[in-house]
Structure formats: C-alpha cells, structure tokens
Amino acid sequence: MKFRLATVAWSVIYLLLLLSLLTPLRIFTVFLLIVPGVVLFSSLPFKGFLIHVIPVLLIIALQDVYLLLPAIYFLIPALLMGRVYKKGAPAFQALMTGTGVILAELLVVLLIATYTFGFDLSQYLRDQAAISANLVQQILNGNPMLPGMNWTAEDTQRLGTMMIGKVPYVLILTSFLLAVITHALTRPALSSLDVPVRKMKPAREWRLPRALIWYYLLAIVFEWVAMSSDSSWVQAVSVSMLPLIHACFIIQTIGFIYFWTHSRNMSPVIAVLLSLVVLVFQPLRIIGIIDLAFPLREAITRSKK
Known part of the structure; x- marks a missing residue:
C-alpha cells in the first residue's frame, strides 16, 4: 500500500509540474519534468505505468490540449532513461542515454520549425545580434565617459557569427544539464521506493x-x-x-x-x-x-x- 500511495503521489507531482507550464514557474519546473516519468516507469510494470500516466495526460488535455506536446516531449527521454534503470545498467549509461535523446529531440524540433514554419535559426540569431548591437550603441551614445566609441557593422557580424557558433554547445549543455538533474533526483526517489539504481562508476x-x-x-x-x-x-x-x-x-x-x-x-x-x-x-x-x-x-x- 505504501508503494502504491508513493506512485500515486508521483502522478500528482507530474500533473502539477505540467500545469506549472502555464505559469511563470515554468522557467524552473521545466528542468524537473522528466523526473516523474522516470520514477513511474522504473518502479512500475508497463500497465501500471499507463494507469498512472494516462489520467494525467487526459487532465492536461482538458486543461490545454497544447500542453500534451511538452508532456510527450519530456516523456520520451523519461521512458528511455527509465528503461536503462530497469535493466540495472550503469548510471553513466542512463546519463548518456538521456543526454543523447534530449539532444536528438531538440534537433527534431529545430527540423520541424525549419521546414514547417520556415524558421531560420541562423537568421534569427543574426537579428538578435543586430538588436543587441543597437542597444550597445545607444548605451555608448548616451555615456559621456565613452566619447567616439562606436559599434560597427563588423562588430555586429562577429557577434552574430559567435552566437551561431555557440548553438551546438548550448544544445549539448542543455541536454546534459537536464539529464544530470533527472539522474540526481531520480536515484534517491527510486531508492525510497526500493528500486535499486546503480551508482556512477568512479x-x-x-x-x-x-x-x-x-x-x-x-x-x-x-x-x-x-x-x-x-x-x-x-x-x-x-x-x-x-x-x-x-x-x-x-x-x-x-x-x-x-x-x-x-x-x-x-x-x-x-x-x-x-x-x-x-x-x-x-x-x-x-x-x-x-x-x-x-x-x-x-x-x-x-x-x-
């Protein structure tokens, strides 16, 4: 009974985290959205997992059908990381699996945005560089301590190129950070449910x-x-x-x-x-x-x- 109540509690946590995406708290809670899925999938048989998760998804759909998109998005790495934990594989494998899956999803989202909505990431970053350049120039013009200093078009171009070059590192760092946070929170949660999770190797x-x-x-x-x-x-x-x-x-x-x-x-x-x-x-x-x-x-x- 204690085990069942704990998994129900995790279902409620999952629901609250998804609902938080409708609030400003999403800036923080988005980093936690994979955790409940991993805990539920790792601690329950597949049918039990569906019994816990499907009601949550139905409630979310009734609240805002578009919330199903991030729910499914974060559920995919949760399932794959949970599968690694279920197999008793090394924690490092779970970490790399999560990082790889999240990175692949980010690239798929970029693919859909590019070919479905005509989104050009490179041009978007150049536009952001131009906006930043205008703000810098306004600051320089309004500061009497910096006479004669100008932000040139070459500076803007270099800034845009630098921002584009940092894209892969941002994608990788974001994926890795999400996987690390998920593993760090999932391991003690599963241990409390008597589900063994292997430690990271030295x-x-x-x-x-x-x-x-x-x-x-x-x-x-x-x-x-x-x-x-x-x-x-x-x-x-x-x-x-x-x-x-x-x-x-x-x-x-x-x-x-x-x-x-x-x-x-x-x-x-x-x-x-x-x-x-x-x-x-x-x-x-x-x-x-x-x-x-x-x-x-x-x-x-x-x-x-």
Whole structure:
C-alpha cells in the first residue's frame, strides 16, 4: 500500500509540474519534468505505468490540449532513461542515454520549425545580434565617459557569427544539464521506493564504446556534406554532432587521467587539476581518442607489473 500511495503521489507531482507550464514557474519546473516519468516507469510494470500516466495526460488535455506536446516531449527521454534503470545498467549509461535523446529531440524540433514554419535559426540569431548591437550603441551614445566609441557593422557580424557558433554547445549543455538533474533526483526517489539504481562508476572506470571512433568519422563526412547544403537544419545537425563527440572524447580523456593517476598512486587533487586543464585546453581530447583506439590502459597496467 505504501508503494502504491508513493506512485500515486508521483502522478500528482507530474500533473502539477505540467500545469506549472502555464505559469511563470515554468522557467524552473521545466528542468524537473522528466523526473516523474522516470520514477513511474522504473518502479512500475508497463500497465501500471499507463494507469498512472494516462489520467494525467487526459487532465492536461482538458486543461490545454497544447500542453500534451511538452508532456510527450519530456516523456520520451523519461521512458528511455527509465528503461536503462530497469535493466540495472550503469548510471553513466542512463546519463548518456538521456543526454543523447534530449539532444536528438531538440534537433527534431529545430527540423520541424525549419521546414514547417520556415524558421531560420541562423537568421534569427543574426537579428538578435543586430538588436543587441543597437542597444550597445545607444548605451555608448548616451555615456559621456565613452566619447567616439562606436559599434560597427563588423562588430555586429562577429557577434552574430559567435552566437551561431555557440548553438551546438548550448544544445549539448542543455541536454546534459537536464539529464544530470533527472539522474540526481531520480536515484534517491527510486531508492525510497526500493528500486535499486546503480551508482556512477568512479571516474577512473569511465570508458566509452570504441564505436565512437566510427561515429566521429561519420560526423566528419556529414560536415563535408553540410558545407554544400543551404539547409539551416542540416548545418545545425552538423555543427552539433562534432562538438557532442568531442565532449565524449573529453570525458574519455578525463577517465584516462583518473586511471593513470590512480595507477601511479597520485593524489586525487592532481587528477582534478589535470582534468581542468583538459576542459580548458580541449585539443587534449586527442588522449581520449588514442585511449579508445588503442589499449593504453592495459599497457599502463602491464608496465606497472
């Protein structure tokens, strides 16, 4: 009975979070919307999950039918992350699954906006850069302490280019942040429902699939194709794929650093400092590529023996 009441409570929480999208609180609650779905899917059989979720969706549809769109949007990563937890897979796999699914959904939304509504992300960002440039120029003109300073058209163009270049990192960071928040809240919630969830592996055990090398080569080919394409969606996918894979290589590099320092009995502080260097000087991700392609860790282990 306690278990049933707890899952009903999570259904109510899910309903309240969805209704909060109609209020200014959505700025904060949007980051929590995946959590109830993961908890319910992981702790219930599929039929029980439907019994809990369908009434929530019906109430939402009666309140505002358009709320079904974000409900379904956040339910998809919830189902896939919940499936990982149900299988007893490593927490890192759940985190990467959530990040990948959310990123894919963002790209699909961008695709629909581009080809259905004629939305051009690049032009939108350039327009925002122009608006920001006008505000900066007004500030400069109204400040007697800054005589003769002007914001030029070249400055506006550079700002627009910079904003476009940051799109993939914003998409990846948003996806990763949502997945991290979901995992951080889901694990204690499932533990309270007596559903075992594996902890994150120590950083020294972080190892990504070797197939990532082939994905990297595929992303490079896709980038070549995108260069000759006029589609803003194709370009957005292209500029998002490589940074995502680069982020994976950085994770692999950090895992190798922790493995190496641990095998040499070094202080964890050294591993943290070296990891910060990798985050700042990102070309060092080449270490992660080598670690994936060749048995570096095995070689270190053999040399120590």
